[in-house]
């Protein structure tokens with residue numbers, strides 16, 4: 124651990140180790156496209172502690188990837204603009220740091236694995252070179268040593284025959300292997316936080332099982348904080364400690380894993396869980412969430428979920444629901460959070 | 469080899485029947501003079517029977533030949549060998565023109581609602597397009613009315629006939645695709661991953677629609693998907709494919725509760741269950757490596773390179789899809805044995 128502290132002191136002045144590892148606090152991101160403002164993230168908040176896994180779930184367009192890009196500091200600005208909130212690492216607001224500090228934070232403290240490994244890797248360079256490059260640039264490691272480090276990492280993520288594969292190019296690997304290479308790259312500089320944005324969505328289920336097992340093993344070994352972005356509630360149930368459910372750019376529910384699945388306090392979460400086909404739905408009509416996900420440029424007033432909500436009443440159309448906490452460490456942005464939580468709605 | 473489907477009502481003939489269906493794609497090299505250097509064995513000896521009003525689910529991992537099978541069934545690809553019978557008539561080896569009247573009865577619904585619709589046509593044109601190819605089905609004067617009825621049937625507003633695909637969401641576009649597939653009043657719909665591109669909240673809407681249409685119109689479905697829980701929900705009968713072959717086939721309970729092929733067991737055990745209480749409780753089989761290339765598939769049993777039960781015998785002989793001595797449903801494995809992987813065991 125001593126080494127970690129030294130590195131953090133070097134690259135993140137002011138770090139306070141009594142603060143949470145990572146805290147996203149009231150984050151707002153909007154896009155400006157052809158004069159129109161698209162609020163993609165509207166006040167998202169969550170906390171990640173060392174050694175924990177936070178799952179961020181929500182349907183496509185709910186703002187998951189934009190949130191992770193804002194944390195990483197890799198949003199395209201413009202068209203994106205962070206219009207409010209904070210992203211604190213050990214208490215230090217990253218949004219207020221200069222580009223040099225942010226660059227040092229990327230990789231050293233926070234790393235990301237994307238869904239589409241092929242487009243995230245450079246097709247013209249061998250995977251060994253791409254991994255080694257990180258050591259040369261960030262750590263000033265020699266070429267020879269960087270190559271050895273790359274082999275070691277490839278081996279750790281389960282690439283067979285790493286010594287020979289280190290010189291291969293991305294297209295020479297299968298989808299699952301490429302995702303392993305991406306994970307090796309993300310781990311290179313020993314980050315404290317790993318963001319995995321739909322890391323297995325493009326993969327087959329037997330390969331997904333391999334990759335999830337790998338991520339879990341590495342996280343435990345290194346005591347990393349893991350943010351797992353996914354829309355697969357099965358994966359969430361398998362690996363997460365906490366869950367943040369996003370809808371229309373907001374975190375609408377946040378709780379420990381069991382609470383979210385067993386006692387959801389937001390109608391969207393409840394409806395989502397009911398919509399999954401299960402053994403006991405065979406031969407029956409599936410319960411569905413009616414209507415469509417909202418267009419972020421034209422969000423409904425009041426609670427943005429109200430047109431699709433089974434619990435909505437008149438005030439949901441006009442009043443934005445406050446953040447309520449029907450139980451300790453269990454929050455929900457719904458006017459009727461207590462009743463939904465108590466299963467009275 | 470001939471897998472009788474358990475769903476067969478005695479005396480009812482299958483509406484669709486495929487026998488020993490094979491599709492090999494030649495791999496060609498050379499710029500001026502092309503020569504064939506090998507074959508992709510995309511579909512390699514598939515038998516299936518589909519009964520009226522029933523759903524046959526087809527599951528398997530990427531590249532196992534699901535879409536190729538779908539294209540063969542609807543005549544978008546012609547088989548290398550084998551037979552396809554629709555209502556008892558052979559349609560696999562007829563020339564395009566002669567097949568046309570029969571093709572009407574079997575239609576395809578595509579996976580990707582974003583790319584399968586022509587962006588320059590209105591919804592009315594898209595749904596009515598099949599009438600241009602088969603003018604005999606609905607007289608010209610009645611087509612506009614028919615299109616509106618089709619839109620209504622799939623839960624879209626008939627007022628939207630003049631809109632373009634980009635004005636619709638993914639789920640709505642999938643409904644447009646279904647309306648078009650229904651235009652010629654087919655008996656069979658082949659649905660190739662019809663809900664895979666959709667969010668969970670929208671998936672259910674499309675699945676319910678397909679089930680309602682099946683009840684109302686007596687349609688039979690071949691329903692292809694890689695999502696095993698979706699298939700369990702919708703299918704009467706399930707075929708599990710691996711590298712171009714069906715390795716196991718049976719009713720929902722036979723496949724999901726009593727799987728006998730090691731691949732089916734591994735596939736099922738890899739599906740994470742949305743219940744945190746079952747974490748670490750299931751019998752998880754983590755397979756090594758990836759699916760081998762269909763260009764040069766392993767000898768004998770194609771699954772043997774990833775199988776924990778494989779012996780020398782598996783490399784020498786191809787296991788046939790048989791019920792076996794003490795089996796309940798067809799399984800292509802020399803060591804087929806039931807193993808419950810979907811329920812908590814630890």
Ligand SMILES: Nc1ncnc2c1ncn2[C@@H]1O[C@H](COP(=O)(O)OP(=O)(O)OP(=O)(O)O)[C@@H](O)[C@H]1O
Pocket residue numbers: 493494508509510528529530531532533534535536537694762
């Ligand atoms: N026109 C073609 N020429 C050559 N090979 C082809 C052709 N079409 C498909 N293949 C190959 O045949 C095999 C089966 O492909 P197919 O598209 O049927 O798989 P699939 O099961 O539908 O996969 P997915 O789940 O990814 O949709 C693959 O190896 C594929 O690359």
Ligand SMILES: Nc1ncnc2c1ncn2[C@@H]1O[C@H](COP(=O)(O)OP(=O)(O)O)[C@@H](O)[C@H]1O
Pocket residue numbers: 154156161162163181182183184185186187188189190199202419
């Ligand atoms: N480059 C961009 N320009 C304009 N809008 C964007 C851009 N990237 C994302 N958005 C919008 O931001 C919202 C959130 O997107 P995203 O975070 O990618 O969703 P998710 O990852 O949850 O599927 C969406 O409405 C999306 O259309």
Ligand code: SF4
Pocket residue numbers: 389390391426427428429430432433434435436439444456457458459460
């Ligand atoms: S605030 Fe109203 S509309 Fe929103 S989730 Fe709660 S009940 Fe539904």
Ligand SMILES: [Mg+2]
Pocket residue numbers: 187188189
């Ligand atoms: Mg995303």
Ligand SMILES: [Mg+2]
Pocket residue numbers: 534535536
């Ligand atoms: Mg396919």
